[in-house]
Amino acid sequence: MKTMTKSAAALPLNTIVAGDCIEAMNALPAESVDLIFADPPYNLQLRGDLHRPDNSKVDAVDDEWDQFASFKAYDDFTRAWLKAARRLLKPDGAIWVIGSYHNIFRVGAALQDQGFWILNDVVWRKSNPMPNFRGKRFTNAHETMIWAGKSENSKYTFNYEALKALNEGIQMRSDWVLPICTGHERLKDEAGDKAHPTQKPESLLHRILVGSTNPGDVILDPFFGTGTTGAVAKMLGRDFIGIEREEAYRKVAEKRISMVRKFDNEALQTTTSKRAEPRVPFGQLVERGMLRPGENLYSMNGRHKAKVRADGTLIGSDVKGSIHQVGAAYEKAPSCNGWTYWCYKKDGKNVPIDILRQQIRAEMAN
Numbered sequence: 001m002k003t004m005t006k007s008a009a010a011l012p013l014n015t016i017v018a019g020d021c022i023e024a025m026n027a028l029p030a031e032s033v034d035l036i037f038a039d040p041p042y043n044l045q046l047r048g049d050l051h052r053p054d055n056s057k058v059d060a061v062d063d064e065w066d067q068f069a070s071f072k073a074y075d076d077f078t079r080a081w082l083k084a085a086r087r088l089l090k091p092d093g094a095i096w097v098i099g100s101y102h103n104i105f106r107v108g109a110a111l112q113d114q115g116f117w118i119l120n121d122v123v124w125r126k127s128n129p130m131p132n133f134r135g136k137r138f139t140n141a142h143e144t145m146i147w148a149g150k151s152e153n154s155k156y157t158f159n160y161e162a163l164k165a166l167n168e169g170i171q172m173r174s175d176w177v178l179p180i181c182t183g184h185e186r187l188k189d190e191a192g193d194k195a196h197p198t199q200k201p202e203s204l205l206h207r208i209l210v211g212s213t214n215p216g217d218v219i220l221d222p223f224f225g226t227g228t229t230g231a232v233a234k235m236l237g238r239d240f241i242g243i244e245r246e247e248a249y250r251k252v253a254e255k256r257i258s259m260v261r262k263f264d265n266e267a268l269q270t271t272t273s274k275r276a277e278p279r280v281p282f283g284q285l286v287e288r289g290m291l292r293p294g295e296n297l298y299s300m301n302g303r304h305k306a307k308v309r310a311d312g313t314l315i316g317s318d319v320k321g322s323i324h325q326v327g328a329a330y331e332k333a334p335s336c337n338g339w340t341y342w343c344y345k346k347d348g349k350n351v352p353i354d355i356l357r358q359q360i361r362a363e364m365a366n
């Protein structure tokens with residue numbers, strides 16, 4: 001069962017708070033949120049309608065919520081919501097902010113000025129971008145996401161192995177190629193028009209939440225829109241808090257999230273980092289009689305052997321020390337992972353010593 005701290009108990013978990021995000025955030029308890037995902041107004045500064053070559057009007061973001069009188073007005077708003085957001089983050093919390101060239105540089109400067117520590121900027125390259133209708137500039141084919149820790153010292157969550165597994169075993173890079181939200185995922189209103197002009201794809205939030213949160217974490221989205229963050233958080237067994245000032249969007253989001261099912265617990269287990277697994281000293285194998293003092297270990301390449309001593313060190317020809325030190329000395333290498341270097345003999349067969357470590361770890365997990 002999840003233990004609720006006093007502040008967590010007061011949180012409106014898995015709900016959409018109506019109203020202005022700055023006021024709503026200021027009403028929540030400090031240091032209560034693990035991650036913030038924010039998709040704030042872009043301040044697109046559109047001058048008049050945009051038309052395609054056939055003169056049809058482009059459905060661009062011209063909503064009232066995206067209008068600011070000046071860059072200064074936008075900066076004041078950005079600094080105010082970031083300040084409120086930072087107060088809510090736990091010390092080891094982190095924030096993602098997505099934006100375009102219109103606003104992301106201003107947001108980046110404000111983040112740094114307020115003490116957030118930028119960890120990466122991730123480029124979301126749209127595999128199916130809208131063309132540049134006027135043909136006067138490059139096709140605007142990406143958005144930028146800034147990922148930042150609450151402070152330089154934050155021990156933020158980064159599920160390196162899970163992200164690598166998502167990417168078929170290759171380290172995840174900071175350029176993500178994903179389609180914009182289209183097809184059945186794109187929510188429509190009664191008239192069949194887009195329910196929201198800037199609905200983000202669930203694939204983007206899936207990667208962010210798998211990579212930088214754990215099941216049970218609390219994720220706040222102060223610009224909730226259609227609730228993409230809430231929908232993906234629910235699927236992934238995370239808690240969310242959404243804030244949205246437009247009633248029409250709140251209704252769309254509520255309906256959407258009510259239809260989402262959480263994945264089962266087994267499906268939510270992701271690949272963990274080896275470093276996150278409990279440390280098992282080699283000596284424990286000896287103490288527990290899994291290996292006996294005097295028994296020989298053999299290198300996996302079959303070239304070397306060394307004898308186990310009662311204190312969990314090895315002694316070989318002209319060398320003694322830990323499983324790592326003796327392996328490194330034999331291979332004349334600066335370092336060696338003894339757990340993958342050595343094996344022992346069982347019924348005449350070579351068995352990696354790491355199998356014994358895994359047995360102990362499995363016991364510890366029960």
Ligand SMILES: C[S@@+](CC[C@H](N)C(=O)[O-])C[C@H]1O[C@@H](n2cnc3c(N)ncnc32)[C@H](O)[C@@H]1O
Nearest residue numbers: 020021039065198199200223225226228244245
């Ligand atoms: C870029 S959209 C977010 C879209 C969302 N990520 C999605 O996938 O649907 C920004 C949203 O923030 C809302 N918004 C703008 N200013 C706000 C404010 N001060 N407080 C709360 N919501 C606000 C807008 O109504 C809009 O729905």
